Amino acid sequence: MIRSMTAFARSEADLGSQQAVWELRTVNHRYLEVNPRLPDGYRALETPVRERARGVLQRGKLDATLRLTENGGGGGRLRLDQELARSLADLGREAERELGTTGELSTAEIMKWPGVVVTATLDADEAQRRLREALDSALEGLVEARAREGQALSDALHERLDGVDAGLARIEERLPQVREAFRSRLEERLGELRERVDPDRLEQEVVMQVQRADVDEELDRLATHTAEVRRVLEEGGAVGRRLDFLMQEMNREANTIGSKSPDAAISQTVVDLKVLVEQLREQAQNIE
Template identity: 85%
Template sequence: MIRSMTAFARSEADLGPQQAVWELRTVNHRYLEVNPRLPEGYRGLESHLRERARETLQRGKLDATLRLSDNGGDGGSLRLDHDLARSLVDLGRESVRELGTPGELSTAELLKWPGVVVTATLDAGEAQRRLQEAFDAALQELVEARGREGQALGTALEERLDGVEAGLARIKERLPEVREAFRNRLEERLGELRERVDPDRLEQEVVLLVQRADVDEELDRLATHTAEVRRVLREGGAVGRRLDFLMQEMNREANTIGSKSPDTAISQTVVDIKVLVEQLREQAQNIE
């Protein structure tokens, strides 16, 4: 499977009083570049991020952003300091009994007392573990998204390869007629020179001229490159650089065919092929 370098993924982690959100974005890049964006106090996660990214991705610029927010007073993050609460209740009762004060502490008054209600927090090790697990989950989602996008890219590439092969078939079908017409025109133009030029030398020049207009080798090489692109797509993996090189070679062969061809129809087909190759190149730049 081929994978795109463009994707987005998100995951969350519950840190008790805080909620953590990872956002991962990747875009095209010649190599793998990892840019962690972490709040102060969480820089220790950076080594884990870079290591996991290197294990999972081959190319692309990865922006990994960690956002933290309060859980909004979630009751699950609060607890009662039982020892302090009991002490306050006992003191209230003692005050009533010994000093004759109006009454014991109410529940509302008790809960308002500083330190009675405390926020439950995670220890640093547990918080880091949860953040790492959430990052790994987001990274896996990112890989899957890149795979889905890569599948769509592969389909688009195959369609354009079909177009290139169809153009090659049209050129090959047209070539015999073009060659015959080319020879006839050449013979007519050179016929009047035969009496003034050495016949053997003239024949050599004709052969050289015909050879210069021959595009069989270029057509074969372009067909070979097209077949190689299909093979690379089937093989999958990190093939973006390989595909980029093949697109350059395909464009070079198409240019040569166009420059050699004396036929308008073939020249137009070459233009169509070059447009398809350029589209292939643009798509291949998105592949890991």
């Protein structure tokens, strides 16, 4: 399976008084570049971010952003200061005895006392653990997103490879007619020289001219490159650099076919081939 270098993923972590959000975004890059963007006080996470990213990614520019927001004491993140609450209840009963009054403090009244209900907090180690777990979850989502996009890229590449194969088939079908027409034109132009030039020598020149226009080797190499691209896609992994090299070679062969062929129909097919190869190259640049 191939993977795209372009993807996005996010995950959240509950830190008690704060909510943490990891946002991971990758784009194309020749190598792996990791850019952690962390709030003040969380710089210690920079090394874990880089290490975890290198463990699952091989190419692409990764921006790993950590955002923190205050929970505001809601959402079940409050806790009761039991010691203070008991002290208030005991104090209320003592006051009744001393003053001879009645009416104990209600639970609602106790909870309204400052400090009885407080926002839950985490110790530093627990917060770091949750942040790392959320980072791992985001990286897992990022890899899955890159794989999904990679499958779409693979489908697009195969579609264009089919187009290249079809173009090669058209050229090969056209070649016998082109060779015969080329030979006839060449013999016609040289016909007036037959009486003044050695016939064997003339025949050698005709053969040489025909060979110079022959594109069989280029067609074979282009077909070989196309088959290799298919093999590489099937093999999967980090194949982007390999594919980029193959696209350069395919473009080179297409250019040579176009420069050697004297036929307008083949030249037009070569233009179509070059467009397909350029589309292949652009798609391949997105692959890890």
